[in-house]
Amino acid sequence: MKVKSAVLQTIGAQSPYKESMPLLIQELELDPPGHEEILVEIKAAGLCHSDLSVINGSRPRPTPMALGHEAAGIVVKTGEGITDLQVGDHVVCIFVPACGHCPPCQEGRPALCEEGARVNQDGTLLSGERRLHHDQDYIYHHLGVSAFSTFAVTSRHSLVKIDPTIPFEIAALFGCAVMTGVGAVINTAHIKMGNSVAIVGLGGVGLSALIGAVAAGANDIIAVDINPDKLAFAKELGATHVFNSNDSDAVTQIKKVTGGGVEYAFETGGAVPAMQVAYNITRRGGTTLQPDSHIRNIYSRFRR
Secondary structure: OEEEEEEEOOOOOOOOHHHHOOEEEEEEEEOOOOOOEEEEEEEEEEOOHHHHHHHHOOOOOOOOEEOOOEEEEEEEEEOOOOOOOOOOOEEEEOOOOOOOOOHHHHOOOHHHOHHHHHHHHHOOOOOOOOOEEEOOEEEEEOOOOOOOEOEEEEEHHHEEEOOOOOOHHHHHHHHOHHHHHHHHHHHHOOOOOOOOEEEEOOOHHHHHHHHHHHHHOOOOEEEEEOOHHHHHHHHHHOOOEEEEOOOOOHHHHHHHHHOOOEEEEEEOOOOHHHHHHHHHOEEEEEEEEEEOOOOOOEEEEEOO
8 A cells, every 4th residue: 555654765864854854755655464463544653762863873773764653543454363453443552562482571571572672673573574665665664663654564562552532642652752751760760659759851751750750659759951841841740849950050959959869860861961960969879760762771870
């Protein structure tokens, strides 16, 4: 079938992207779903930092590649071997398909699936196949999804069925931002009631981490950003204190409010200055964490 997709031809485009236009809207040929694959009509997709990282070359991937991975849609057709999804189901796309048989999958950590990480790096579906073509040439898939398209073929293991009453534009965020931010707080840091937490960077992942901290019962919840509107929104979501990191005494003020720093600081902006702030407001014996929205891994630093 014919689909329209946003295709990255080469990496390393110069910003601003509104001038360099790294993505080209193309009409592509999309093959039918193969074994354990599903055709999805994409209804909503978010622009994630991981998409931008492929464009600028900090996450090299093969090109040409149809980008996009944070999305929600409707099942249109199922391939052979599909028994638990049917046409009309609403689904969210996830960016690491879990093979189910590698060591991390067998240990109950599908987010670290080795096969899923390999095929994502190669730009294929979990089967190793590519279903997109342009003039007989293959187009690579971004994180097994390629959601900047009218339709997408994905592995069954790249989809989660959802309640059809959830608006697509909200559901799409659960495919990356929400599970990365909330997952870092709940599943990796294991935040407990009464812990003190700081979120540095209030994008989609940061705000999701903030929601996770509230849900976990954290006591002091510090929100840090350079955007006043985001800081105001963070207060609405449950932050107990907000600070603009452009203020020269922000770190000093945060340490004062928290009695020497927080137990857990999450850097979710993906920038060196943000990491420096997060580390500097972590108390002795505390942990600084950086959720990575591409591999859902955590890099921790301990203050001594």
